[in-house]
Amino acid sequence: MNTSMLLGKLSLDALPFYSPIAAAGAAVIVFGGLGVIALITWLRAWPYLWREWFTSTDHKKIGMMYVGLALVMLMRGFVDALMMRAQQAMAMNAEGYLTPDHFQQIFSSHGTIMIFFMAMPFLFGLMNYVVPLQLGARDVAFPLMNAISFWLTAAGAALVMVSLVIGVFSTGGWSGYPPYTELSYSPTVGVDYWIMALLVSGVGTTLGAINLVVTIYKMRAPGMKLMQMPLFCWTALCASLLAVFALPGLTVAAGLLGLDRYLGMHFFTNDGGGNVMNYANLFWIFGHPEVYILILPAFGIFSSVIPTFSQKKLFGYNVLVYATMCIAVLSFTVWLHHFFTMGADANVNAFFGIMTMVIAVPTGVKVYDWILTMFRGRLRFDTPMLWSIAFIVTFVIGGMTGVILAIPPLDYVFHNTLFLIAHFHNMLIPGVLFGLFAGYAYWFPKATGFPLDEAWGRRAFIFWVVGFYLAFMPLYALGFTGAPRRMAYYDQPEWQIYFVIAAIGALSVLAGIICQVIQLVVSIRNRDRTTSFAGDPWGGQTLEWATSSPPPEYNFAVLPRVNSLDAFEEAKESGQPYVWPEKYDPIEVPRNSMTGVLLGGTSFVLGFAAVWHIWWLAALSLLGVIGIVIARSFATDTTRFISADEVKAHESRWRTAVLAQGKASS
């Protein structure tokens, strides 16, 4: 490929005319994007969005933007999944409708998006929104850094999306194993997109995690001891600590791969002293903790939802805390189970197999704790609870297949087969995604003031659960026959029916997602009837329910005093859940700042320029990044005060709503 000074490797060949399907996908992205821009312009919403959202440093708005990003990326990741399911349903002794090269891009972007740009932002969004509220805090420790984290994540996601239109995406899977991803085997820019997207968003995630850790250590409400934090905060703490310690593994792995590709070094090449095995170790030293980064906060969500809807206290809080901590520490001791088949000594494989099983113990105990939380409760089956129950039942199946894969001799036959695919979707969908959906439905009325429509929520739930079983149980069966993952086509006639069933399952999931879209629209339409400012729709136990819905920018006019677990529940028991003093003080909140958007934008350009070897632009945007950070560090006037009158006005409005609701229900 020719490179020019001005445009690097970029030329008209980068447009996706290599296949009509890719071109159509690109067209959807381009026209969809243009459509959204046109709509916003037509509504004249730019100033509003800029003022209220893009430049916001309020953890709640940032949290909602994270969730919004995650939902958009869920759509994209799911379209990828549907395309793969369609391909494999028809590609028996045939090419199918996708070329292998295109199919490969799709599983790579599906995996990368679902993990890094769907599940992670979704979790960070919920943690961002909920953790400060549950701690009784007014914001996170570093509000501006929070905005920067979000915009860097968005920049990474944008890089993946752009690869659909300009150039190609990696074909190396979400794990990007060299030497396949080295220049000699993957000469296109696909892998570079993958590297840059991960590096840019990785910085964002690390900063976000540091922020949460500091918030949890430093910003708890007066009196709240660590062992009085809601369990969700504990899981957020563990997940964030894991992220801080694990992400460097990924950054180093992807970075060294980048050095190989850009500067001709030999970290992981076949030749010149490179060694793939180092990559496998680095990647999975990150990769295994990563799955716990995803699952722990989901456990925290279930631990919030199940007690609330059982109208009972959480069973075994202490045990759940210790179990969470154990899992977090142990998750760094098992990474080798991802490559038992790399030829390590039997002693080594057996050791890591055993360590992996140790983790299954605290996880199993947790499941029983949730069941005992429901035991002798009064169970209400609102959608968050439905997701939780489906989780418990389905998750243990995935746990069992996980232990199977942890037994090295069994892994020798199941590694790299569809059994593995079935296993990790069995953890990620009921575990992570259902948890996220439960949290989404549970906290939605907190964030907006109105609940999600229950009927559509139930429909979505049914389609998702049925769809999950149909889409992934057949893959276990295929795994027993040795059917490998990442197959664009195959020649075993008996396999086809299983792929067809899996495709039907994916269609059911599609129906579920459509129900969720309708649910959102219906809920927004009906909000006049359903809005409640009072703030405690579910009978919650923790502090996020002890403020209005949506909460004011400062969260709590008077910081709550905490001296027990489930502070809000205890306050309700004592008959004094709310504090409305006569006189309020002005409250200091961070000012808006465009630093986050600007850094996100420049980092995106930096990544894009690096992908295409447009060095002048890369240098310029790198200078931009540094310049923005320096410029910001001179800003002194970074906070503003919300006047006492304004606080008072809000609080009395809220008080009226609470009292009115109390009357209505008594």
Place this chain on the structure above:
Amino acid sequence: MFQDTMLDPAGPVSAATRDLLFESVGLMLIVVVPVFVLTAFVVWRYRAGNTSAAYTPRWNGSRLLEMGLWTVPVTIVVLLWFVVWNRTHELDPYRTIESDQPPLVVQVVALDWQWLFIYPEEEVASVNRLVFPVGRPLTIQLTSDSVMNSLLIPALGGQIYAMAGMQTELNLKADRIGVFEGRNTMFNGNGFSAQTFTVEAMDMAGYQAFLAEARTSPNALTEESFQTLAEPTVNGPLRLYSSVAPNLFHTIMGAHGSMPHTVAEPDMSSAPHHADHAR
């Protein structure tokens, strides 16, 4: 459907793997089944509508129950440890399978997207076709001339990576005559989906016939013809070679992994197990 897979094993390794699967699943069901039963029971009995069920809103723990909760899974996992430790050693892919016959050594080179099988004792080679006598243990030594590959023969069990510049090993054995499928399971590019090979476990006569057929092949596997063979090929034909350049396997291995311009040592076949990774 499950014919000639690990559920219908054709050799001792896959048979032992299947037994191990059933044992471990059996043990785990002790924890898993109660989850289904208890969840169903609790969800039904303690639904809000059932006001006759007990309700203890403030009950948040019980020493005794919690001890029980830990004891059961800990016991099962400790049992599994012993299983894991023993079976991982018994089913170590590097462990030669006991037999009164010496193992047949086959050297495997993973290519884009084909498999080369070299029979060093017989000095013949075949492509995309692994033939060996039933009842005689098989020692497969693997390397790759390209990216990472992984060899799996579901009917016989086991799986191991093949990596350039390094040697790994897999020991298998077939107990019954049959034609099975083997494949690469590690994604490696455009031809990945078609990178399968035929595995033929034959009686002695059949194996001899195969060797005889190979010896009559007009093709010789030299370093030059290997370069042609190593060109990326999708759905490559079955091929036989009547002769193989001496030490070709190690030459291929030595061509990768070392610092530029250093020459690999010619013979590393005596290197001990697990230290097989050439520098």
